Amino acid sequence: MTLAFYALLFVIVAPVFGGLLAGADRIVTARMQSRVGPPLLQPFYDVGKLFQKQSRLLNPIQEPLLLGHVVMMAATGAMMVSGTDLILVTFVFALASLLLVLAAGSAYSPYSFAGAERELIVLLASEPFFILMMAAICKVTDASTFGAVLASPTWVAFQLPGILIAFLMVATIKLRKSPFDISTSHHAHQELVSGLTSDMSGRLLAYVELAHWYESALLCGFAVLLFNWSIPLGIGAFLVAYAAEVLVDNVTSRAKWQLVLRSTWVATLLFAGGNVLALFVVGR
Amino acid sequence: MSFFSKSPWIFHYDASSCNGCDIEVLACLTPFYDLERFGIVNTGNPKHADILLITGSVNERNIEIVQNLYRQMPDPKVVVAVGACACSGGIFARAYNIQGGVDKVVPVDVYVPGCAARPESIIDGVVQGIAALEQKRKKTA
Amino acid sequence: MKKTIIPFGPQHPVLPEPLVLDLILDDEKVIDAVPTIGYIHRGLEMMVERVEYTEMGFVVERICGICSFMHGMGYAVSLESIMNVEVPERAKWLRLIWAEISRVQSHLLWLGLGADAFGFENLFMHCWRMREEVLDIFEKTTGGRIIHSVNRIGGVKRDVSDSELAAILARLQELAKAFEETARIFASDPSIAHRLGGVGVLSAADALETAAVGPMARASGIRTDTRLYGANLYDQIEFEPVVETAGDCLARAVVRMREIPQSIDIVRQAIEKMPKGEGLPLENKPRGNPVGETFTRLEQPRGEVLYYVKANGTKYLERFRARTPTFANIPAMIKLVKGCDLADVPNIILTIDPCISCTER
Amino acid sequence: MDREPFLARVEGYHKGGWRLALINAASVLTADEAEQGAVDVTWAFARDAEFEHIRERIMPGDEVPSISPSFSAAFLYENEMRELFGLNVTGINVDLQGQLYKTSQKVPFSPSAIRARLEANAAAGIASATMPVAGAPAHGAAKPAAIAPAAAPAPAASKPGAAE
Amino acid sequence: MSSLISFLIAFPLLIGTLLLFTWWPKVRNLIVVASCVAVAAVSIATVIQFGNGNGVFFGLPGGVEPGAALIVSEIAMTAFVVAISIYNRRFFAPVLALIQLGIALYLELAGKLPEADPQRLFWFDRLSMVMVLVVGIIGPLICINAIGYMRDYHRSSPMVKGRRNVFFSLLFIFLAGMFGLVASNYLPMMLVFWEVTTLCSFLLIGYSRTDETIGYAFRALNMNLIGGVGFSVAIALLAEQPNGLDLAMLTSGPVSGVLLLAVALLALAGITKSAQMPFSSWLLGAMYAPSPTSALLHSSTMVKAGVFLLLRLSPAMAGSSVGYLVAFVGLLTFLFVSLVAGTEENLKKVLAYSTIGSLGLIGGCAGIGTPELVWAGVMIIIFHAMAKGLLFLTVGTLENRLYTKNIENFDALLSLMPRVSVLMLVGIAGMFIAPFGIVIAKWAAIRAFLAVPGIAGAALVTIMAFGSSLTIFYWGKLLIKIMSARRQSDYERSIERRISWYEWLSEAPLAIGVIAATLLIGPLSDNVVGPWATAAFSAAPRTFLTMDPAALLIMMAAVVFLPAVAYWSWRHPNYDHADFYASGRSTNNAHVMGMALGGIHRVSLRGYYLSGVLDGTLVFNAGTLACAATLLAMVTAGVVAR
Numbered sequence A: 001m002t003l004a005f006y007a008l009l010f011v012i013v014a015p016v017f018g019g020l021l022a023g024a025d026r027i028v029t030a031r032m033q034s035r036v037g038p039p040l041l042q043p044f045y046d047v048g049k050l051f052q053k054q055s056r057l058l059n060p061i062q063e064p065l066l067l068g069h070v071v072m073m074a075a076t077g078a079m080m081v082s083g084t085d086l087i088l089v090t091f092v093f094a095l096a097s098l099l100l101v102l103a104a105g106s107a108y109s110p111y112s113f114a115g116a117e118r119e120l121i122v123l124l125a126s127e128p129f130f131i132l133m134m135a136a137i138c139k140v141t142d143a144s145t146f147g148a149v150l151a152s153p154t155w156v157a158f159q160l161p162g163i164l165i166a167f168l169m170v171a172t173i174k175l176r177k178s179p180f181d182i183s184t185s186h187h188a189h190q191e192l193v194s195g196l197t198s199d200m201s202g203r204l205l206a207y208v209e210l211a212h213w214y215e216s217a218l219l220c221g222f223a224v225l226l227f228n229w230s231i232p233l234g235i236g237a238f239l240v241a242y243a244a245e246v247l248v249d250n251v252t253s254r255a256k257w258q259l260v261l262r263s264t265w266v267a268t269l270l271f272a273g274g275n276v277l278a279l280f281v282v283g284r
Numbered sequence B: 001m002s003f004f005s006k007s008p009w010i011f012h013y014d015a016s017s018c019n020g021c022d023i024e025v026l027a028c029l030t031p032f033y034d035l036e037r038f039g040i041v042n043t044g045n046p047k048h049a050d051i052l053l054i055t056g057s058v059n060e061r062n063i064e065i066v067q068n069l070y071r072q073m074p075d076p077k078v079v080v081a082v083g084a085c086a087c088s089g090g091i092f093a094r095a096y097n098i099q100g101g102v103d104k105v106v107p108v109d110v111y112v113p114g115c116a117a118r119p120e121s122i123i124d125g126v127v128q129g130i131a132a133l134e135q136k137r138k139k140t141a
Numbered sequence C: 001m002k003k004t005i006i007p008f009g010p011q012h013p014v015l016p017e018p019l020v021l022d023l024i025l026d027d028e029k030v031i032d033a034v035p036t037i038g039y040i041h042r043g044l045e046m047m048v049e050r051v052e053y054t055e056m057g058f059v060v061e062r063i064c065g066i067c068s069f070m071h072g073m074g075y076a077v078s079l080e081s082i083m084n085v086e087v088p089e090r091a092k093w094l095r096l097i098w099a100e101i102s103r104v105q106s107h108l109l110w111l112g113l114g115a116d117a118f119g120f121e122n123l124f125m126h127c128w129r130m131r132e133e134v135l136d137i138f139e140k141t142t143g144g145r146i147i148h149s150v151n152r153i154g155g156v157k158r159d160v161s162d163s164e165l166a167a168i169l170a171r172l173q174e175l176a177k178a179f180e181e182t183a184r185i186f187a188s189d190p191s192i193a194h195r196l197g198g199v200g201v202l203s204a205a206d207a208l209e210t211a212a213v214g215p216m217a218r219a220s221g222i223r224t225d226t227r228l229y230g231a232n233l234y235d236q237i238e239f240e241p242v243v244e245t246a247g248d249c250l251a252r253a254v255v256r257m258r259e260i261p262q263s264i265d266i267v268r269q270a271i272e273k274m275p276k277g278e279g280l281p282l283e284n285k286p287r288g289n290p291v292g293e294t295f296t297r298l299e300q301p302r303g304e305v306l307y308y309v310k311a312n313g314t315k316y317l318e319r320f321r322a323r324t325p326t327f328a329n330i331p332a333m334i335k336l337v338k339g340c341d342l343a344d345v346p347n348i349i350l351t352i353d354p355c356i357s358c359t360e361r
Numbered sequence D: 001m002d003r004e005p006f007l008a009r010v011e012g013y014h015k016g017g018w019r020l021a022l023i024n025a026a027s028v029l030t031a032d033e034a035e036q037g038a039v040d041v042t043w044a045f046a047r048d049a050e051f052e053h054i055r056e057r058i059m060p061g062d063e064v065p066s067i068s069p070s071f072s073a074a075f076l077y078e079n080e081m082r083e084l085f086g087l088n089v090t091g092i093n094v095d096l097q098g099q100l101y102k103t104s105q106k107v108p109f110s111p112s113a114i115r116a117r118l119e120a121n122a123a124a125g126i127a128s129a130t131m132p133v134a135g136a137p138a139h140g141a142a143k144p145a146a147i148a149p150a151a152a153p154a155p156a157a158s159k160p161g162a163a164e
Numbered sequence E: 001m002s003s004l005i006s007f008l009i010a011f012p013l014l015i016g017t018l019l020l021f022t023w024w025p026k027v028r029n030l031i032v033v034a035s036c037v038a039v040a041a042v043s044i045a046t047v048i049q050f051g052n053g054n055g056v057f058f059g060l061p062g063g064v065e066p067g068a069a070l071i072v073s074e075i076a077m078t079a080f081v082v083a084i085s086i087y088n089r090r091f092f093a094p095v096l097a098l099i100q101l102g103i104a105l106y107l108e109l110a111g112k113l114p115e116a117d118p119q120r121l122f123w124f125d126r127l128s129m130v131m132v133l134v135v136g137i138i139g140p141l142i143c144i145n146a147i148g149y150m151r152d153y154h155r156s157s158p159m160v161k162g163r164r165n166v167f168f169s170l171l172f173i174f175l176a177g178m179f180g181l182v183a184s185n186y187l188p189m190m191l192v193f194w195e196v197t198t199l200c201s202f203l204l205i206g207y208s209r210t211d212e213t214i215g216y217a218f219r220a221l222n223m224n225l226i227g228g229v230g231f232s233v234a235i236a237l238l239a240e241q242p243n244g245l246d247l248a249m250l251t252s253g254p255v256s257g258v259l260l261l262a263v264a265l266l267a268l269a270g271i272t273k274s275a276q277m278p279f280s281s282w283l284l285g286a287m288y289a290p291s292p293t294s295a296l297l298h299s300s301t302m303v304k305a306g307v308f309l310l311l312r313l314s315p316a317m318a319g320s321s322v323g324y325l326v327a328f329v330g331l332l333t334f335l336f337v338s339l340v341a342g343t344e345e346n347l348k349k350v351l352a353y354s355t356i357g358s359l360g361l362i363g364g365c366a367g368i369g370t371p372e373l374v375w376a377g378v379m380i381i382i383f384h385a386m387a388k389g390l391l392f393l394t395v396g397t398l399e400n401r402l403y404t405k406n407i408e409n410f411d412a413l414l415s416l417m418p419r420v421s422v423l424m425l426v427g428i429a430g431m432f433i434a435p436f437g438i439v440i441a442k443w444a445a446i447r448a449f450l451a452v453p454g455i456a457g458a459a460l461v462t463i464m465a466f467g468s469s470l471t472i473f474y475w476g477k478l479l480i481k482i483m484s485a486r487r488q489s490d491y492e493r494s495i496e497r498r499i500s501w502y503e504w505l506s507e508a509p510l511a512i513g514v515i516a517a518t519l520l521i522g523p524l525s526d527n528v529v530g531p532w533a534t535a536a537f538s539a540a541p542r543t544f545l546t547m548d549p550a551a552l553l554i555m556m557a558a559v560v561f562l563p564a565v566a567y568w569s570w571r572h573p574n575y576d577h578a579d580f581y582a583s584g585r586s587t588n589n590a591h592v593m594g595m596a597l598g599g600i601h602r603v604s605l606r607g608y609y610l611s612g613v614l615d616g617t618l619v620f621n622a623g624t625l626a627c628a629a630t631l632l633a634m635v636t637a638g639v640v641a642r
Helices: A002-032 A042-052 A062-081 A086-107 A110-141 A146-151 A161-174 A203-226 A231-251 A257-282 B020-027 B063-072 B084-088 B090-094 B119-140 C044-049 C053-061 C068-083 C089-117 C121-142 C162-188 C190-196 C204-209 C214-218 C249-273 C325-337 C342-351 C356-360 D003-015 D074-085 D111-124 E002-020 E025-050 E067-087 E092-109 E126-156 E164-183 E187-205 E211-238 E258-273 E281-288 E291-300 E302-317 E321-341 E347-368 E371-402 E418-432 E437-450 E454-483 E490-498 E501-519 E521-537 E549-571 E616-641
Strands: B009-014 B051-055 B078-082 B098-100 B110-112 C004-008 C020-026 C029-036 C291-300 C303-312 C317-323 D019-027 D039-047 D050-058 D063-065 D088-090 E056-058 E122-124 E592-594 E600-602
Touching (some): A002 A042, A002 A062, A002 A203, A002 A231, A042 A203, A062 A086, A062 A203, A062 E549, A086 A203, A086 E437, A110 A146, A110 A161, A110 A257, A110 C004, A110 E437, A146 A203, A161 A231, A161 A257, A203 A231, A231 C121, A257 E454, B009 B020, B009 B063, B020 B078, B051 B063, B051 B084, B078 B084, B078 B119, B084 B110, B090 B098, B090 C044, B090 C053, B110 B119, C020 C342, C029 C325, C029 C342, C044 C053, C053 C068, C053 C317, C068 C089, C068 C303, C089 C162, C089 C249, C089 C342, C121 C162, C190 C342, C204 C325, C214 C325, C291 D050, C303 D019, C325 C342, C325 C356, C325 D074, D003 D063, D019 D074, D074 D088, E002 E025, E002 E122, E025 E164, E067 E092, E067 E187, E067 E211, E122 E126, E122 E164, E126 E164, E126 E302, E126 E371, E126 E501, E126 E521, E164 E187, E164 E291, E187 E211, E187 E281, E187 E291, E187 E302, E211 E258, E211 E281, E258 E302, E258 E321, E258 E347, E258 E616, E281 E291, E291 E302, E291 E371, E302 E321, E302 E347, E302 E371, E302 E521, E321 E454, E321 E616, E347 E371, E347 E454, E371 E418, E371 E437, E371 E490, E371 E521, E418 E437, E418 E490, E437 E454, E501 E521
Parallel strands (some): B009 B051, B051 B078, B078 B110, D063 D088
Antiparallel strands (some): C020 C029, C303 C317, D019 D039, D039 D050, E056 E122, E592 E600
8 A cells, every 4th residue: 555655656746856857957057058047847837838739740659659658657667666676667667768769750750760769779778777777776785676675774875886877877868968868858959950859749749748757756766776775865866966967968069879879888888787797796 | 827928939940031130039049138038948840839930031942941830830829020031021122032021921920120130129029929829829729 | 772861951950041951861871962052042142233332232241140241341342442442541450350350259159059059058158158249349339239331332431449449359358268268178078079070071182172261171271361362451460370180070160269369369460550549531432333343352250252243334233243151161061961970960061150141142 | 165175274273273263154234236145154263362264255055064073162153053044054063953042033143034124123113223225335344354353462363364 | 198299299290291292272271271270279188188287208109119210210311311412512411410310320229229218208297388389379370371471472472483282291290390399208209309390490491492592491401400419419428327318307407427418418409499699590591481481480489499498408407507608608699689680671580680589588597597587488488489470470471562571661561551560569569568478587587697696697687688678779660660650542551451361360369369478477477387497496486476466467557558548549530640840841741751952752761770880790790709609618518527
């Protein structure tokens, strides 16, 4: 019963958290660019407006896919906090991301398609890390669920420094920040126009945004797993990491897909893989 | 209550402007004027946009483009003609390839004068565009 | 084998102006690029039929809103050459100062747009904030931010007082200092090096073959600059054109960035060398109608611009033609786009600093 | 025009390290019956401060050989001449198939189009340039020999055009 | 029991012989359909009779000795291989075949071969049961599909001489071989069935008799014979050990010494048959065979014989260096072929790579050998057999309608051929989407690898992380292509109506099977796979059911809910056919856009193949080298153990 309550809590709180985070992000970004920036609640206004706007589909299958994207994103988080096996969570997470790729790709217009293919590449780039991260967390705590990791006396972050470093890098992909925002970004001026959202309008775009909020909250949940001795500390660590991402977003240009794939894989192998290796060799 | 007044997303197309007004539209986004204060985002994509800013007058070749972009914007939508050329053809009205103002091709809701239009007047034009957007929404709702 | 076709332009957020390319891609490698333009073609050259030569200058200024001043100047210089008008010295100096300031303005604008295209929004914002300073100077001295209308056949319309000039210089030098920091970041950022370094390499031989001009050619190691040939008082200025040899996008960016402080230095020299005082003559009005033809070469921010004017003794010119730097640089750009990555296309297009409304007139 | 000597001269510039500066066409507005419909084409080349040009008078129906085999950048000018002046330029390396500019008036810069526009203006009472009338010395004669680039106080390098 | 198994072996053999001389298509179709029904029915009957029992042993009816029959079959098959090789001027295969025959004759004539226990010739347990169901249900479905497929195949390839009697005959002989193989307990008998499947595969790959396919056929023959030689040597070694030739006894627990070497050699045979690197290239060549062949032999059943053997050997090699090395061959293969699959645009080859990868995964599970891992391995066998069989059959259907196997030509398949596409989507989902069995198995495998200590464990987990992600990439690309929709012309819409009933009747049950198995994964695990793993290792696997009922429920809901929503919105297209964004150019919803130089063009989009980052050939060769080295180390480890 309590587990179901946590799941429900995630479904309700996560978008609020994600939306506020996005709003704060825009203000901080604006300040870094010597601007004032929009109000904190701007992301909510935007999504509200998108729901009021006309939605035009290129392909009837787009809408269920995008709905599925939101639902699966929410379900991933809900499953995680309600005690589903963490490695299985990463598989569901990948499925949720894949649905966005399919929604964009099924529009089959040049920019959406290129955006979808690029998103597939960043999915390919980021997924090994998440599996490795979860495997490592499970290994050090000898637990398999969110609750069990939090209850574990092992302080995960101290044992997984390599994973922490790689997390910062791979989270850039999931948060759609420069230099890894190759498939779409929150800034207009890029070679792929709006990338995979190029042909989405109205509520379709709102779904993407909503799912992104869930995704941010989910990543925050991952951070809590890494800083498992205190939930506030985990959230705090995530906010610090997010601030770092915003800074990086502002001081780098967008990378090319080849570099994204290569560098993420190398980081995953070197830092996450190295860390896992150390765990297996030195560990219990 | 509608969210349109809090989140009008703009989209800019250069019909056949001399660049002057285009640059001023872009300047509106930059620190001196910072349109994002009002929740305005330059989307670069008609499918995301609420307000279409057109600079320059239309010529034979871009009539089709302007119409396509306008059609691809989801409702409700507003067109703001920025600068003398977009309003009437401006100084180029006498050139052989110029058809005249943008309103010959798509319905224009707000006219922003000037050669080149100043950022202040462009911002004012967008704000008037928001009012038009609200009205259109009421009509369709 | 099947290829991806990406319709790049006419409306595309990295291009403030419509340029059209059909990009034929394999993965993201550009196999072929089919270009076309014509979306801003107004036919303003033919407006000489209906606009008298005395007023044509206002039309010419509006060939382009970025190099507006230089276009006005080029028109005036052409007509002065045909009609043998001697321009007062202070007016010539003022023209030179404005020309160099508009180079600074244009380069800052370009740098911002370029940064935006490769996903560096912060740099975009900061460049454009600096550019507002320059626009302020223009507004103070000419009354317009973008279109200035101070050139007349035979001189300039208004004076700038000596004290004002000193203040402008101080402001510009402050700007140069602030810009130094930006340039340092630009040069040291690895992500910029990744996006621009080694991308779109134009060899010196190719630059000559494709008739590239201005910073585009200078970045490929060709020491070409119309200002070197001494007209318009440049013979009294000490400067050495900025030349880079790498020929890639980064080199083109660096050339323009190094030209900003250089232009500010030229402004300083000009202010030192120009005749001082109030009420000096600014304009010698031409008499009668022009007869004859001439070519005029000027160094715009984007490179060499060529004007051809043919007058037949009536108040209407017979033929006016502007060959703008972008027109000359487009062949090189198309050559570079083939074989690059899709993500490089915006960088290559933007590092030629395209001005399509100049090109199509 | 004489095709072979022309192309040989162009190739000479190419070999000499000259850059193609401009190809310019200008409709010849004249009352002279023999010259009706003619277009002057100028090929200008630059090498640092030096600036030279070749000028040919193209009569209606004449073929203009493309110089793009020597100067590959010529294609933009040549496509433009073909579209705006209706010149028959042959052998362009990048043939844009008449899609460079899409104008509402076809070949708007051609002598006949100019004549038509000017006559229409006159009929409508719009102030505009006028076509020269035979026998009336309304227009001063252009002095083509005096062309020199204004920017460069050109040394003796500037050769007269071939057509003169 | 014994009579049912004997029927399953003898009946298809008989029908196969009969079909060889049946030249009349209608009669042949009738015989094929009737015998397929019979085979399926008897398979089910066998399983029902087996009930919930643990492994049972039995002999031929009447306690017949197989000895003479085996040696005769070996001589016959060797003679056939030698004859056909010499006819085609290939000389490597006959050498291998003669070596094999030499070993067999030596053992027989020197009297080294101990007498087989006539009551322990066959071994039927839950693993055999799974395999019998796979062979006995999926096999006949594919045979039925082949009726429709081959008709269209010969229509679209008039150059190929029609020898459909041979084709169907071989399919049935193959089924007989498979039944014998999965039920064998006496190793020399298993070898004979093993060689039967090798020969059938060889003949079917070379069906069209072009130079190209004959080359591929011989490549397959050579590589499988290498495994066969390994098998024979293993038998020779085991012949001197007490009860060595009794598979059940051999694999009742960890082995050492000569037995371990023999196990290593048997594993080599398993690795060649399941086309693990360095032997993968034969399976890629086999993709030139007609698609039902690919479905039956090269994905659903025959290559499964290899991993079936590895799973059988799992208790024997678990924990030994041989076991680890087998696991690494499998997982390295999984990783490398997954990399290569992302750079391949021939769909049949992508399916082949995916098959090799899945088999590698099973091999990896078998090599490490814990109850959880073999549980995962059997799960993969079940889901893979159905999903991949289905995919190959649908590709065959598409191939005969669209005349292409290239992924890039499958644009808008969902609106072009909605029914086939849905079948295909089910197959793809079965291969890599979350609630379907293979993903569950992968997850269980990662969990189990976490418990493996030392560098090996870290490497296995890391390989799994990368390999699983790569599958998302290549399947995702295909899904994008299939799901893109556009308006169809009437001609295009008529294509699907020309698909024969044979094809629908075989593909639809497979799709239903994939979904049913997913929904019934709990009972499947509790009653079949779990108990088998428990019996094999004398320890119960910790399966996901004991860990996570809630997750299962959520995902099951997704399996039902998402497609339902998709179907609903597909049928209620209350959307306006918007035109797509093409930088302001004119476009329309028939996917046409304006071009720079005027005119219009159909949208042309090509997926990404990672060119510039991954070179498929290079990766393939690297994988082959790495796996060859591992394999060498494996055999060496066996030799050292001796």
